[in-house]
Amino acid sequence: MVYDQRAGRCRSVAGARRSPPPGIGPTLATLTLVCCTGCPVVSNLPAPAPVQRLREPDSGREYRLYVPEGYPRERSFPLVVTCHGTRPFDTAELQMEEWKGLAQQKGFIVVAPELIGTRGDFPPEPAEQLRRQFEDEQAILAMVRAVRASQRVDQTRVFLTGWSAGGYAVLFTGLRHPEVFRALSLRQTNFDARYVEPCVPFLDRYQAVQVIYGDLDPLKEGATACIQWLRDRDLEPEVLGRAGTHRRDPRPVFDFFVRVVRQRPWINVRVQDDLQDPMGVSFGLRTSLEPARYLWQFGDGQSSPVAAPSHRYERPGLYTVTVQLWTAGGKRHARSVQVQVPRIRLGTAPTTAASP
Numbered sequence: 001m002v003y004d005q006r007a008g009r010c011r012s013v014a015g016a017r018r019s020p021p022p023g024i025g026p027t028l029a030t031l032t033l034v035c036c037t038g039c040p041v042v043s044n045l046p047a048p049a050p051v052q053r054l055r056e057p058d059s060g061r062e063y064r065l066y067v068p069e070g071y072p073r074e075r076s077f078p079l080v081v082t083c084h085g086t087r088p089f090d091t092a093e094l095q096m097e098e099w100k101g102l103a104q105q106k107g108f109i110v111v112a113p114e115l116i117g118t119r120g121d122f123p124p125e126p127a128e129q130l131r132r133q134f135e136d137e138q139a140i141l142a143m144v145r146a147v148r149a150s151q152r153v154d155q156t157r158v159f160l161t162g163w164s165a166g167g168y169a170v171l172f173t174g175l176r177h178p179e180v181f182r183a184l185s186l187r188q189t190n191f192d193a194r195y196v197e198p199c200v201p202f203l204d205r206y207q208a209v210q211v212i213y214g215d216l217d218p219l220k221e222g223a224t225a226c227i228q229w230l231r232d233r234d235l236e237p238e239v240l241g242r243a244g245t246h247r248r249d250p251r252p253v254f255d256f257f258v259r260v261v262r263q264r265p266w267i268n269v270r271v272q273d274d275l276q277d278p279m280g281v282s283f284g285l286r287t288s289l290e291p292a293r294y295l296w297q298f299g300d301g302q303s304s305p306v307a308a309p310s311h312r313y314e315r316p317g318l319y320t321v322t323v324q325l326w327t328a329g330g331k332r333h334a335r336s337v338q339v340q341v342p343r344i345r346l347g348t349a350p351t352t353a354a355s356p
Contacts, residue, residue: 045101056146059139064096064112067151068104078108078157079147080257081140081181082250085164085190086120095163099250106254109151113143117172120165120190120219129168129195137173144180156266156288159257161185163248164219167226171196178204179268179286183260185210185253191222193229200233204268206335208260209237212252214244265289269323269337277312278342283321284308289333291325299339313341 049069055062071077082099084090092112103110117132124132140160147153160181162170167189174184176199189211209230213223230237240252266288274280283296285307296304298311299319313319322336 043098043101045105047100047104049100049104051096051100054146056139056142058142059135061139061143062092062114063143064092064110065147066096066100066103066110068107068109071107073152075107076152076154078159078257079111079144079153080108080254081111081113081144081158081160083115083118083140083160083162083166083169084112085118085162085166090163090166095166098248102250102254109147109153111143111147113140115139115166115169118162118165118168120168123165123168123190123192126192126194129192130198133168133172133195136169137176140169140173141177141180156286157182157257157261159183159185161187161250161253162189163187165190167191168195171226172199174209175199175207176202178202178207179270181207182266182288183208183210183257185212185256186223186226187212187253188214188217188219188247189223189226190219191226191229193225196229203233203235205234205236206267207235208256208264209235210240210253210256211237212240212242214242214247216243216245218245261288265333267323267325267333267335269321269335271321271337271339271343273343274310274312279314279316280310280312281339281341281343282308282310283323285323285325287325289325289327292328293326295324297322297324316341 047066049067052065053062054065067077080099080103082095084092084095092114095112096110099110099112113136115136117129117136123129144158148155158181160170160174161184164187167186170184170186170189172195174181175196184207186209211223211227213220217223227237227239238256266286268286270284270286272282272284274282291307294305294307296309298304298313299321300313302311304311319339319341320336321339322334324332324334326332
């Protein structure tokens with residue numbers, strides 16, 4: 001296996017794909033994964049600002065931070081959080097090397113966290129993996145809060161991406177927090193459906209997701225399984241199939257995030273319990289738009305024109321709540337969510353993480 005700098009990917013010396021002999025497929029796949037994820041990071045883009053190595057105080061986790069140099073500090077920057085794959089083939093430092101030049105050129109902030117739940121070669125049992133993913137989730141969210149506190153971050157343009165086994169963190173944290181991450185991108189991702197089941201109650205079918213894989217990638221089967229899992233749950237991921245194996249190229253991810261901002265307004269519906277009344281629910285929005293008018297329909301025949309209404313249901317049941325909003329120019333957008341009343345209180349930690 002050699003690195004083809006012109007193509008930006010690893011390739012076999014023979015240049016041909018061979019079927020493994022019977023009985024040694026998993027071993028060969030693991031060796032191929034090692035070779036591919038060990039491809040060097042090549043970036044010719046200048047990145048004159050220093051990479052800061054910081055520690056988030058609440059979680060104690062280290063992370064790398066790059067803030068582009070030369071841009072006016074009064075502007076608000078997009079934020080890209082990039083998750084590394086299996087060590088030592090990929091690390092937070094390598095992710096930062098891959099992304100910082102593009103961040104300098106295009107004008108966005110990059111955070112690369114140190115993670116504990118992104119091992120793709122020999123991952124632990126599901127209970128332990130979920131525990132690690134939950135810890136990674138809390139660390140990533142804390143880092144986003146820390147960067148927001150110290151930098152001017154556009155909260156409508158916060159994105160999450162990951163390479164290879166970094167997809168575990170992207171799916172778990174990103175799908176569980178569509179109110180934070182406008183779009184997700186998975187590059188040559190590992191996938192195991194058992195690791196994402198705790199995400200199901202939080203899924204937002206309007207959240208933008210991209211999956212990238214190579215046609216010769218040893219992780220292609222995982223990527224296609226991930227795509228099908230998302231589609232089975234009413235998410236429509238954008239799929240990018242490319243020639244070759246693992247590629248260390250962040251540009252298609254950046255291009256996807258740009259398309260999402262330009263073509264898909266971010267409208268995230270927030271649903272909150274009334275702690276005093278089990279039949280009461282409050283609603284709100286986080287949106288990249290500036291709505292001039294709202295109309296909420298609560299699914300029981302009642303409606304409200306206010307931006308953040310509270311509503312009390314008379315009967316228990318499952319209701320489809322729809323919000324319509326109009327911009328000053330008259331363009332209409334709509335979003336729908338299902339709400340169970342009385343509300344099912346969802347904890348932050350997956351219950352399976354405490355299993356023996």
